[in-house]
Amino acid sequence: MDITTQLLAGFATAATPINLMWAFVGCAVGTAIGVLPGLGPAVTVAMLLPITSQVEPTASMIFFAGIYYGAMYGGSTTSILLNTPGETATMVTAMEGFKMARSGRAGAALATSAIGSFVAGTIATVLVTLFAPWVANAAVQLGPPEYFCLMLLAFTTVSAVLGKSALRGVTALFIGLAIGLVGIDQITAAMRYTGGVPEFLDGIEVVLVAVGLFAVGEALYTALYEGKSTTSIQRSGRVHMTPQEWRRSWPAWLRGTAFGFPFGTIPAGGAEIPTFLSYATERKLSKHPEEFGTTGAIEGVAGPEAANNASVTAALVPMLTLGIPTTVTAAIMLSALQNYGIQAGPQLFTNSADLVWALIASLYIGNVMLLVLNLPLVGLWVKLLQIPRAPLYAGILIFATVGVYGMRQSAFDLFLMLGTGLLGLGLRRLDFPTAPVIVGMIMGPMAEAQMRNALSIGEGRWGVFLERPMSVALLLVVLAVLLLPPLWRQIARRA
Amino acid sequence: MQALTGLGVAGLGGLLAWGALDIPSDAGYAGVGPNFLPWLVAGGLLVCGALLTLQALRGGWAHVEAPSGAQHGDWSALAWVAAGIVVNASLITHLGFIPSCALCFVLAVRGLRLAEGKAAAGAAALTQAATDLLLGAAIAAPVFWVFTKLLNISLPGLTASGWL
Numbered sequence: 001m002d003i004t005t006q007l008l009a010g011f012a013t014a015a016t017p018i019n020l021m022w023a024f025v026g027c028a029v030g031t032a033i034g035v036l037p038g039l040g041p042a043v044t045v046a047m048l049l050p051i052t053s054q055v056e057p058t059a060s061m062i063f064f065a066g067i068y069y070g071a072m073y074g075g076s077t078t079s080i081l082l083n084t085p086g087e088t089a090t091m092v093t094a095m096e097g098f099k100m101a102r103s104g105r106a107g108a109a110l111a112t113s114a115i116g117s118f119v120a121g122t123i124a125t126v127l128v129t130l131f132a133p134w135v136a137n138a139a140v141q142l143g144p145p146e147y148f149c150l151m152l153l154a155f156t157t158v159s160a161v162l163g164k165s166a167l168r169g170v171t172a173l174f175i176g177l178a179i180g181l182v183g184i185d186q187i188t189a190a191m192r193y194t195g196g197v198p199e200f201l202d203g204i205e206v207v208l209v210a211v212g213l214f215a216v217g218e219a220l221y222t223a224l225y226e227g228k229s230t231t232s233i234q235r236s237g238r239v240h241m242t243p244q245e246w247r248r249s250w251p252a253w254l255r256g257t258a259f260g261f262p263f264g265t266i267p268a269g270g271a272e273i274p275t276f277l278s279y280a281t282e283r284k285l286s287k288h289p290e291e292f293g294t295t296g297a298i299e300g301v302a303g304p305e306a307a308n309n310a311s312v313t314a315a316l317v318p319m320l321t322l323g324i325p326t327t328v329t330a331a332i333m334l335s336a337l338q339n340y341g342i343q344a345g346p347q348l349f350t351n352s353a354d355l356v357w358a359l360i361a362s363l364y365i366g367n368v369m370l371l372v373l374n375l376p377l378v379g380l381w382v383k384l385l386q387i388p389r390a391p392l393y394a395g396i397l398i399f400a401t402v403g404v405y406g407m408r409q410s411a412f413d414l415f416l417m418l419g420t421g422l423l424g425l426g427l428r429r430l431d432f433p434t435a436p437v438i439v440g441m442i443m444g445p446m447a448e449a450q451m452r453n454a455l456s457i458g459e460g461r462w463g464v465f466l467e468r469p470m471s472v473a474l475l476l477v478v479l480a481v482l483l484l485p486p487l488w489r490q491i492a493r494r495a
Numbered sequence: 496m497q498a499l500t501g502l503g504v505a506g507l508g509g510l511l512a513w514g515a516l517d518i519p520s521d522a523g524y525a526g527v528g529p530n531f532l533p534w535l536v537a538g539g540l541l542v543c544g545a546l547l548t549l550q551a552l553r554g555g556w557a558h559v560e561a562p563s564g565a566q567h568g569d570w571s572a573l574a575w576v577a578a579g580i581v582v583n584a585s586l587i588t589h590l591g592f593i594p595s596c597a598l599c600f601v602l603a604v605r606g607l608r609l610a611e612g613k614a615a616a617g618a619a620a621l622t623q624a625a626t627d628l629l630l631g632a633a634i635a636a637p638v639f640w641v642f643t644k645l646l647n648i649s650l651p652g653l654t655a656s657g658w659l
Contacts, residue, residue, distance in 0.1 A: 054647045164558040167550070171504055171543040177536045178511055185529035190519050192533060193511070216580070219603065223572040225564030227610025390607035391627075394579070395634050397603050398596045401583055402638055405592075406648045414584030418577060430500055431559045448532045452525040460526025 030070020176440025217424020264314025505544025575606025
């Protein structure tokens with residue numbers, strides 16, 4: 001079957017009333033939590049993971065994708081009006097967007113970010129449609145050694161390259177790997193680090209760690225340090241753009257998409273690099289450089305927003321075709337699939353073609369829904385920002401309890417949640433990145449299994465990683481990723 | 496603080512190494528057994544911990560961004576929020592989801608208000624707590640109903656009716 005037929009079949013599945021309802025609720029919930037400080041898409045999907053025990057896989061993936069997308073739209077609104085970026089990827093939007101809002105152009109900033117997200121999201125979805133089956137086909141030929149090298153690449157980039165400090169990134173990665181070790185070894189069924197506690201036998205739930213690190217950690221951090229911090233909301237005004245603003249926005253959207261998509265597809269993910277690249281480019285190319293950093297330039301919102309959205313959409317390619325998550329939310333969606341016993345990877349496109357194509361079709365639908373939800377209705381979402389902080393964060397704890405307790409009905413997990421919350425508090429205060437913890441914890445066991453399978457193929461010889469061209473190439477990329485940035489910095493310093 | 500964190504990370508590595516001693520090493524065809532990754536992680540944490548400590552002693556970690564918020568933490572506020580979670584964890588199976596979460600809400604919201612310097616004192620604190628209890632229940636109850644009735648996820652109730 002060719003792509004068009006499959007995509008049409010996907011639309012047929014995604015457009016059933018019940019699935020449309022899930023997509024809509026997902027988009028609405030996503031936008032709301034994106035607007036609210038303290039919750040991100042990763043935590044929300046994590047807290048709602050218990051629904052995987054009741055809702056069928058296609059519907060829940062459509063729902064989660066809606067949340068994933070919606071949270072980005074909502075997050076931009078908060079960045080622009082409140083200057084509190086929820087994730088690192090929207091930090092750049094906050095830089096110019098908030099300045100535009102302060103000089104009375106919040107409406108234009110919100111419009112260019114919503115329309116830019118729509119344009120980038122749609123283009124990226126088209127690219128995913130064309131690209132993903134091709135990657136899946138190519139990926140069938142990968143064996144355990146190649147998979148292990150790919151995961152090694154993802155580990156390296158997530159921990160050592162993306163953050164401010166490679167050392168703290170790697171430390172966070174090892175902490176995540178350590179959490180992933182707890183439980184019964186998949187291959188030999190040996191017990192590891194269970195300390196005789198029966199709850200530890202099944203390992204530590206991803207939901208628990210994500211909710212603890214992000215939601216509970218955020219609530220604790222707010223209580224401990226942010227009590228006296230104040231923020232001022234800028235008025236949004238009417239959301240529209242003048243013809244001149246349109247002219248300035250659209251090239252930035254396209255360039256942003258071009259930056260975002262490739263970075264999202266390689267298992268080296270993260271939306272931070274493309275958003276910063278796009279910002280730097282727009283600043284350089286702009287005919288109004290004097291607006292950057294002063295009154296706020298519209299290109300500085302349009303480009304990075306598009307880059308963010310394109311890379312987040314593109315992150316679905318490695319997630320679906322290789323089973324390798326490059327963002328925290330993708331990692332949690334992957335564990336949702338695991339709850340169904342569905343293994344993401346090249347076989348997903350043949351074994352669960354319905355699910356994949358319905359999910360991709362729902363992305364097209366979701367983008368349209370989000371544009372409608374965010375352009376005329378933006379005033380509604382902004383009202384959410386008036387909820388006082390104290391009941392908001394205390395309320396988040398109730399939702400955190402549902403997610404963690406609902407997963408396996410254990411009060412012990414709630415104590416563990418507090419523990420990971422304190423860990424999150426410490427990581428945040430000491431400027432450690434948190435994404436490597438989650439990625440390490442989810443991919444650690446996967447990578448370990450691939451490594452041991454690879455070594456079994458090679459009958460215990462480590463040389464097996466060097467005997468296959470693909471895995472050698474990947475190892476070289478890992479080396480390059482590790483060595484080039486510091487070298488480059490040295491050269492730049494000397495020049 | 497940074498040096499202590501470094502030592503803490505190294506200590507965690509040491510703890511993992513100590514635990515790795517108990518993990519069997521039967522390798523089979525792979526040549527590495529279930530204790531390989533634990534040793535690797537333990538070693539990694541020890542090295543990272545040592546490097547972090549070294550960096551801290553040599554004038555601080557590289558590229559640290561100043562954390563947001565106040566210089567000094569409001570530890571009593573933190574204690575109230577943490578107490579809310581502990582109370583919830585200890586009582587949820589006895590009291591049921593709604594009452595237990597409402598209690599957690601009361602304690603946590605008090606902590607967060609304390610941090611903002613807006614917590615009521617004396618008799619007003621009691622009225623505040625009563626309002627918060629109702630508010631907490633008003634948030635927890637619909638959540639409980641949606642999850643148990645609509646999504647069929649089992650959460651503990653006080654009664655077997657499924658509504659409370």
